[in-house]
Amino acid sequence: MVTLAEVAQHAGVSASTVSYVLSGKRSISVSTRQRVERSIQELGYHPNAGARALASSRSNIIALMVPLRTDMYVPVMMEIAIAVATNARAHGYDVLLLTGEEGPDAVRRVTGSGLADAMILMDVELDDERLPLLRATDQPSVLIGLPADTTGLTCVDLDFGATGALCAEHLALLGHRDIAVIGEAPAVYERHTGFAERTLDGLRSRSRELGLRVLHRPCEGGYDAMALTLARILDERPGTTGFVVQNESAVEPLLALLRQKGRAVPEDVSVIAICPEQVATQASVRLTSVAIPAQDMGRHAVERLIAKLEGRGEDEVVLIAPELTVRASTGPAPAAP
Amino acid sequence: MVTLAEVAQHAGVSASTVSYVLSGKRSISVSTRQRVERSIQELGYHPNAGARALASSRSNIIALMVPLRTDMYVPVMMEIAIAVATNARAHGYDVLLLTGEEGPDAVRRVTGSGLADAMILMDVELDDERLPLLRATDQPSVLIGLPADTTGLTCVDLDFGATGALCAEHLALLGHRDIAVIGEAPAVYERHTGFAERTLDGLRSRSRELGLRVLHRPCEGGYDAMALTLARILDERPGTTGFVVQNESAVEPLLALLRQKGRAVPEDVSVIAICPEQVATQASVRLTSVAIPAQDMGRHAVERLIAKLEGRGEDEVVLIAPELTVRASTGPAPAAP
């Protein structure tokens, strides 16, 4: 293993000079710099991470806590995780992957051990038990998701309230009057992750303004659960002509069921999905959708975090504006019979 | 920040004693151990990761390289990644998330800097450019996937050859004679990740033995691509009664299209999917499937790696035996008209 000292000797300078070449924290003459860089190249030198962390008390690592549950919006999670890793690398940071399993202990462990310089938490619940720890420590952190109380925290999330409102507006504009929301699984609401409720709130309040009637039904996803849910909805509100789906695994079943029941999309009923682009474009009907901007969320989270690490930037809530893309699954409400 | 020395002072022992309590590498009297442990508790001590890594030249970190592409079998990747993280933690290791982006350089960087003690590579291609590096270094590694040449490497993967064979057997047993394989996107074959080819090979050779006729068509996934692919297949081999699908995003479109064409599943045609359990159970028809055992793969990979880190275990190829679960999408071939 090549060390700083060996590079220094090879280049005929002192170790500190090599260090300064590497960090750029003091000016170095061009000739020396080049000599050192050549030596680094020739010897294939890589600074030792542990020694560096010890001496500088900075690990250049960002911890990313992902939820342990793999049962929900998984592709989004993965996309965020990868976006975080990619953006972090671009800023010279590596990413440590923590699962939610350890819960608050993971936060303690990471902060206490100096394993990471900062952390990003995904899937934050409204009243998350990790939040007090984050507020107490001076280690920078960013949440992806929006807890109930955001004081002293930096959060990044899609503006789900605006997303709900946007869906209501689109359907109202098309003349729909009775709409149904196919929500996430009941467990998601019980866990109070927040985003589902916020979507619903936004949608409901805008609907009220626009005179839409809204029926909300959580749904486990999958074909059978969707069949049951749809039957109940149509039973209760036969005149429903608009659907907003916030559950990836209910999308395709819903489309199949509507087809099966002879309700044409978008002629008879309109469907809006809140889902990743890929799902919307690959579904059996090209779906009008509000995209979940996983990449953006990852990128923003890293950028906020880097800003904090560099002393710039303060606590703030970044809500990404939703964008509705009209595709083939929504159209004018059918004339009342 | 609490240090070893402070704990030592608080407990009235020397620093080395505390260290030995922590590592268990020398015997410590019960009374001393308890005193030290109490001090650790009271002070809320967490060993500094950097210092530890420097002194012991072991970071207790495993690097996990995931593919950058988020366009394919993503949930499987995520599940593997989480299984890796969870199992690694159980062995006292943390996981560093690397994206494929950096390619071979990431391997150099990690090995060179001592950032991680070992690495797991996902999505290994048949002739992966990272392999020479892995063979050259003495850092333990495990591949998830199977390259062309496995000498000097440890690999974990589903036995895709046996998977293909299993599918052929199941369909043959049910009396099918003409079967079609809906494969992964052409890009997957061009990239030579191997698993798709191995599946096909296994399926073809067993089919030959069993007298099945096989038509293989790669498919991008999504509704339109699937529609085109299916049309071609039925055009070329109208008598096709069995389908094997190895592309998650083609599954639901295929089912919808078959329904639409009036071909009932499983009465008229049988469908086997090679996909995660969740996809199989949540599809619009409960699918007979061969599961992709993501959790097992992650677990095996970590276990192999730990074994190597502890000096036990040598290079080997672990092929996980496929399991076919019969559900509602396969049945006896219809009597010839």
Next chain:
DNA sequence: ATTCACTGTCGAAGCGCTTCGACAGCTATG
């Protein structure tokens, strides 16, 4: 009683790096 082998503890020497203060050799300034 003497030796021997443990057991439990300590002190000290690093691990490879960053960073602070020092300083030699300049150039610009009064």
Next chain:
DNA sequence: CATAGCTGTCGAAGCGCTTCGACAGTGAAT
């Protein structure tokens, strides 16, 4: 021409931990 202020480099002091050898104390074996 002395002085001040740069610029570029160096030496040395740690960062917090692990680990090696040393050794005091104890009990067993001689």
